[in-house]
Amino acid sequence: MSDKTPSSASADQTQTDAAWEISADEMATRLDTNLETGLDGTSAAQKLAQVGRNKLVEAEQV
Numbered sequence: 001m002s003d004k005t006p007s008s009a010s011a012d013q014t015q016t017d018a019a020w021e022i023s024a025d026e027m028a029t030r031l032d033t034n035l036e037t038g039l040d041g042t043s044a045a046q047k048l049a050q051v052g053r054n055k056l057v058e059a060e061q062v
Contacts, residue, residue, distance in 0.1 A: 019027060028035045032043065039047065 022030075024035060033039050038044075
């Protein structure tokens with residue numbers, strides 16, 4: 001478990017490193033998104049600029 005806390009969490013909440021240990025609501029908060037509407041256009045553009053497209057690389061055929 002990490003000793004870091006997310007900026008939106010209260011002082012008594014500690015951030016874990018394992019995604020499966022937290023609720024979907026908590027993950028959405030940490031990722032600064034909304035479970036109902038997703039990212040707004042500005043946030044989506046910022047994340048695209050930061051990390052690039054969500055693209056899978058095609059595996060070699062066997």
